[in-house]
Amino acid sequence: MAEIFITDLLIIGAGPAGYTAAIYGARANLSPIILTGLQPGGQLIITNEIENFPGFSNAIQGPWLMEQMAQQAKNVGAKIINDTVTECHLQTKTKGLFTVLTDMGNTYKARSIIIATGAQARWLGLKAEEELQGYGISACATCDGFFYRGKQVAVIGGGNTAVEEALYLTHHASHVYLIHRRNSLRAEKIQQDRLMKNPKISIIWDSVVEDILAESDPPSVTGLTLKNVITGQSSTLPIDGIFIAIGHKPNTQLFQNQIDLDEEGYIKTTSGTTKTSIPGVFAAGDVQDKTYRQAITAAGSGCMAALEAERFLSSLEK
Numbered sequence: 156m157a158e159i160f161i162t163d164l165l166i167i168g169a170g171p172a173g174y175t176a177a178i179y180g181a182r183a184n185l186s187p188i189i190l191t192g193l194q195p196g197g198q199l200i201i202t203n204e205i206e207n208f209p210g211f212s213n214a215i216q217g218p219w220l221m222e223q224m225a226q227q228a229k230n231v232g233a234k235i236i237n238d239t240v241t242e243c244h245l246q247t248k249t250k251g252l253f254t255v256l257t258d259m260g261n262t263y264k265a266r267s268i269i270i271a272t273g274a275q276a277r278w279l280g281l282k283a284e285e286e287l288q289g290y291g292i293s294a295c296a297t298c299d300g301f302f303y304r305g306k307q308v309a310v311i312g313g314g315n316t317a318v319e320e321a322l323y324l325t326h327h328a329s330h331v332y333l334i335h336r337r338n339s340l341r342a343e344k345i346q347q348d349r350l351m352k353n354p355k356i357s358i359i360w361d362s363v364v365e366d367i368l369a370e371s372d373p374p375s376v377t378g379l380t381l382k383n384v385i386t387g388q389s390s391t392l393p394i395d396g397i398f399i400a401i402g403h404k405p406n407t408q409l410f411q412n413q414i415d416l417d418e419e420g421y422i423k424t425t426s427g428t429t430k431t432s433i434p435g436v437f438a439a440g441d442v443q444d445k446t447y448r449q450a451i452t453a454a455g456s457g458c459m460a461a462l463e464a465e466r467f468l469s470s471l472e473k
């Protein structure tokens with residue numbers, strides 16, 4: 156049955172930023188409610204091993220870390236609700252409360268809001284890409300790598316995600332091609348070294364995907380047409396699966412025309428803070444960060460947002 160919730164602090168999104176904000180908010184007696192959306196845990200749910208989150212001497216698993224954060228938030232008093240926001244009224248308040256509506260038909264009324272909706276994978280924009288998602292095209296090696304046991308796959312991109320995906324896929328695939336549009340990678344040097352040393356990985360430099368070759372019955376990927384951007388020459392690469400790892404876009408569709416966004420759609424915050432263009436609305440994590448985009452920086456900004464929300468709420472009482 157649809158319900159109405161009233162809270163001092165509503166947190167939208169349950170990645171490292173959202174859970175950290177919930178932990179700090181709960182410890183400040185703000186009784187926060189955190190709405191998880193469709194993917195509780197955010198991008199770390201589809202992240203394999205994490206070696207750079209401080210406090211763990213050995214690699215940990217992304218889903219495990221997120222479970223721990225969720226449990227910690229619950230233990231200190233945050234209310235975690237698996238519900239997805241469908242409408243957000245940020246520009247009008249009723250009796251000092253913002254209104255947020257959700258998929259389950261619930262209404263949330265909040266004195267302050269922290270937006271921590273994160274970012275999601277970008278796609279190349281090819282027609283076949285949409286048609287073949289789940290039939291040979293994926294943006295998550297840890298989710299779908301298993302299906303390519305003994306097969307040849309390609310990873311597109313040159314950042315940390317692409318390199319991580321390529322390395323992970325060597326556990327399943329017979330060979331992995333990393334296709335990058337330039338002749339140098341932007342991934343961390345330690346990851347680049349691992350990539351270069353792996354005999355199951357070949358790098359195809361200076362190349363972009365022109366087309367995806369596929370069969371229709373049953374739908375399946377058979378290869379790629381690549382174009383070398385230096386020579387202009389096209390070539391065909393036979394492969395069974397493609398993993399797209401070309402970065403992310405912020406999840407800000409809900410807030411468009413309500414809150415100030417930058418030209419790429421990230422929420423603008425006042426420098427050095429999590430304050431948005433609307434007093435009482437804060438933004439934390441990847442939804443406002445296109446520079447660092449790490450679990451630890453997202454968690455740090457979640458902490459900042461909760462502290463700033465607490466100060467905002469105290470100022471209302473004066």
Ligand code: NDP
Binds near residue numbers: 341447
């Ligand atoms: P990045 O933005 O770092 O890299 C995207 C890559 O895709 C770049 O190499 C870019 O090329 C390429 N690219 C972008 N658009 C296209 C296109 N249309 N066609 C072909 N190639 C394209 O994204 P990531 O997802 O790799 O990483 C995001 C952030 O998350 C980074 O800060 C990264 O460090 C972090 N991260 C950290 C991890 C860890 O520490 N364990 C794991 C994964 C990510 P170009 O280089 O030419 O711009």
